[in-house]
Amino acid sequence: MPGSDVRHKSGKQRTKASTDGEGTGLSTTLGIKQTNAPVNPSERVGCDDDTQPILISDLAKFGPATRMRVGVLTDVGRVREKNEDNALTMRANGLFVVADGMGGHNSGEVASKLAVDSVRAFYEHDATDSMLRGAFRAYRERSGKGHNHRAFDEFRLWKALEAANLHIFNTARQHEQFRDMGTTIVAVHFVGARVYIGHVGDSRVYRIRNGQLKQLTDDHSLANEYVKMKILRKEDLPRFPYKNVIVRALGLQESVQIDTFYREAKSGDQFLLCSDGLTDLVEDEDILKIVLAADSPTTACEQLVAEANDRGGVDNITALVVEVGQIVLKSDRRKK
Numbered sequence: 001m002p003g004s005d006v007r008h009k010s011g012k013q014r015t016k017a018s019t020d021g022e023g024t025g026l027s028t029t030l031g032i033k034q035t036n037a038p039v040n041p042s043e044r045v046g047c048d049d050d051t052q053p054i055l056i057s058d059l060a061k062f063g064p065a066t067r068m069r070v071g072v073l074t075d076v077g078r079v080r081e082k083n084e085d086n087a088l089t090m091r092a093n094g095l096f097v098v099a100d101g102m103g104g105h106n107s108g109e110v111a112s113k114l115a116v117d118s119v120r121a122f123y124e125h126d127a128t129d130s131m132l133r134g135a136f137r138a139y140r141e142r143s144g145k146g147h148n149h150r151a152f153d154e155f156r157l158w159k160a161l162e163a164a165n166l167h168i169f170n171t172a173r174q175h176e177q178f179r180d181m182g183t184t185i186v187a188v189h190f191v192g193a194r195v196y197i198g199h200v201g202d203s204r205v206y207r208i209r210n211g212q213l214k215q216l217t218d219d220h221s222l223a224n225e226y227v228k229m230k231i232l233r234k235e236d237l238p239r240f241p242y243k244n245v246i247v248r249a250l251g252l253q254e255s256v257q258i259d260t261f262y263r264e265a266k267s268g269d270q271f272l273l274c275s276d277g278l279t280d281l282v283e284d285e286d287i288l289k290i291v292l293a294a295d296s297p298t299t300a301c302e303q304l305v306a307e308a309n310d311r312g313g314v315d316n317i318t319a320l321v322v323e324v325g326q327i328v329l330k331s332d333r334r335k336k
Contacts, residue, residue: 071297078313084108094190107181168251277315
């Protein structure tokens with residue numbers, strides 16, 4: 001594709017990676033120091049709290065308005081030797097991320113770990129909020145009146161993914177063994193009744209509502225570009241030899257186009273974040289049946305991963321399910 005950095009994800013080397021690292025990855029445009037040291041991925045799969053395993057399910061309260069249950073599971077699959085997927089759950093912030101790395105040797109797992117660590121640090125850093133608000137004001141002024149600009153929380157997510165991209169790119173540039181590493185990413189951030197979504201690559205976010213499943217993200221893949229150009233039909237995708245070629249990823253270039261948007265969440269909604277190790281093997285209608293039949297997000301993740309493995313498990317598989325419970329809109333909620 002013109003202007004795209006097209007990369008093939010098949011044949012990735014894989015390793016288990018945790019999400020409890022020390023990378024900062026904060027954007028230099030905000031004046032925050034950036035750490036570029038290489039990461040040595042742990043062999044333990046972890047989540048945002050290193051006292052808990054990655055398979056979690058509990059009732060958590062995010063901010064003043066939303067209660068939800070969360071389950072997440074990542075698995076190496078049946079074919080790969082290593083796992084380059086990574087997941088992040090920041091339950092106190094209502095932030096959830098899935099990343100699927102690519103690159104030779106250990107580069108893919110490093111890229112996905114840098115991505116989730118960078119996003120985590122962006123939301124945890126005490127100095128980020130005030131600097132972000134200054135950058136947001138400047139962004140709105142540049143956009144001008146009447147422009148359909150991002151709200152602050154969408155802007156924050158956008159900048160977090162920009163920072164992750166820059167962190168991966170700079171690490172690869174400074175360390176030869178990580179050259180050409182990259183990662184897909186999907187991130188959702190719940191703020192009141194809104195869910196903000198940011199993504200790059202072909203990992204996906206789905207929403208299950210009223211017994212219906214809808215893909216909210218648009219794959220940044222060669223196959224999807226061909227479908228939109230009517231060169232390829234959707235029914236031909238399983239036989240398309242380049243279905244794993246992506247046209248966007250974090251870390252391959254100094255800047256990357258990041259898609260962000262928001263949707264209104266409703267009580268009873270379920271949001272699924274997943275890598276293509278799931279969606280390449282399990283059809284949407286089967287994903288829906290599994291999630292609807294599961295008694296918890298944890299069970300849904302276990303059964304989704306098991307189904308992908310039963311169908312060959314040719315890639316790493318990650319599933320993260322967020323089930324929205326009660327939403328209480330506060331009268332004093334600040335309008336963005």
